[in-house]
Amino acid sequence: MLRRGGLVLLAPGQEIDIVKRLFETKRDWQKAPLSEAAISMLLNPMPKYTMFGFDSDDYSSAKVVVLPVPYDHATTYKAGSRDGPHAIIEASRSIEPYSYELGRKLEDKSVYTLDELQPDLDSLEKMQDRVSGEVAMIIDDGKIPLMLGGDHSLTIGAIKAFKKRGRDISIIHLDAHADSWEELFGSKYTHGSVITRAGEMYESIVQVGIRCIDEESAKKHRDRILFADDFGKMGAEKAAEWIIKNTGKDVYITIDIDVLDPSEMPSVGTPEPAGLFFRDLVSIMKSLSKEKNLAGMDIMELAPIPGIVAPNFLAAKLAYLSLGFFLK
Numbered sequence: 001m002l003r004r005g006g007l008v009l010l011a012p013g014q015e016i017d018i019v020k021r022l023f024e025t026k027r028d029w030q031k032a033p034l035s036e037a038a039i040s041m042l043l044n045p046m047p048k049y050t051m052f053g054f055d056s057d058d059y060s061s062a063k064v065v066v067l068p069v070p071y072d073h074a075t076t077y078k079a080g081s082r083d084g085p086h087a088i089i090e091a092s093r094s095i096e097p098y099s100y101e102l103g104r105k106l107e108d109k110s111v112y113t114l115d116e117l118q119p120d121l122d123s124l125e126k127m128q129d130r131v132s133g134e135v136a137m138i139i140d141d142g143k144i145p146l147m148l149g150g151d152h153s154l155t156i157g158a159i160k161a162f163k164k165r166g167r168d169i170s171i172i173h174l175d176a177h178a179d180s181w182e183e184l185f186g187s188k189y190t191h192g193s194v195i196t197r198a199g200e201m202y203e204s205i206v207q208v209g210i211r212c213i214d215e216e217s218a219k220k221h222r223d224r225i226l227f228a229d230d231f232g233k234m235g236a237e238k239a240a241e242w243i244i245k246n247t248g249k250d251v252y253i254t255i256d257i258d259v260l261d262p263s264e265m266p267s268v269g270t271p272e273p274a275g276l277f278f279r280d281l282v283s284i285m286k287s288l289s290k291e292k293n294l295a296g297m298d299i300m301e302l303a304p305i306p307g308i309v310a311p312n313f314l315a316a317k318l319a320y321l322s323l324g325f326f327l328k
């Protein structure tokens with residue numbers, strides 16, 4: 001039996017044997033004819049429930065550790081990103097392992113998926129500390145954390161871990177929103193203050209795809225921002241050159257998935273028109289991977305819409321290609 005992508009390829013006739021065997025094990029009252037869909041499910045069992053369906057239990061060989069965080073208590077408008085990690089992992093299991101863009105497939109043993117991180121409901125800050133603890137362990141083990149959110153406030157926790165460990169990183173922030181409120185709705189730790197908190201830890205920050213910002217930050221931080229319309233005029237390649245020039249060697253890439261245009265990415269809690277596209281992000285990742293070391297990464301704020309799976313596949317594919325470029 002050959003496994004390719006999410007499918008099991010059977011030798012001719014083999015499927016009939018399997019269905020027959022399954023049928024024979026049933027009791028009489030269960031011997032109703034199987035529907036085509038049921039047969040297809042029996043013949044094509046899904047790969048393991050891990051990122052990309054990778055079949056490896058070996059943490060030590062992993063270069064990347066996926067940390068799913070189903071938490072959206074710091075959301076300020078429409079909640080739902082607590083379902084993001086599950087939707088991304090679920091979709092990622094059906095990605096074709098060979099990528100023509102990478103010219104290869106990612107190795108199963110290079111990516112290890114942790115269990116979902118349980119929420120701490122006491123406070124946003126406590127939850128961020130919990131994330132920080134997990135991420136610190138991953139970086140202590142010399143591995144690259146890939147956090148799947150969850151709302152963007154969790155990124156504060158991840159960056160805190162790098163700071164605690166004294167790591168010298170630049171932050172590349174891709175988002176529709178500048179997230180630069182000092183505080184929002186009485187809290188310094190919501191998803192609207194991520195970059196303000198990050199800025200207290202690291203000076204080197206660039207923000208790309210922004211199209212929603214408060215007046216003070218727009219003036220104060222103009223030099224570190226590529227607004228979405230700047231990006232549109234420059235194109236992805238020039239934009240990547242700008243990012244490369246304005247950041248250090250080791251980068252933490254935080255992606256609020258609402259950086260994408262809502263026509264391509266409707267599954268977000270706070271959509272903004274006139275965004276970037278998937279191709280732009282892939283192009284940026286490819287360029288960055290030639291010049292930078294990936295210290296860590298996150299993909300945040302995917303709030304799946306029931307029945308609309310394309311955005312979930314987009315997020316999963318973005319993770320696959322990004323890791324592929326950087327792991328080389």
Ligand SMILES: [Mn+2]
Nearest residue numbers: 176177256258
């Ligand atoms: Mn955003």
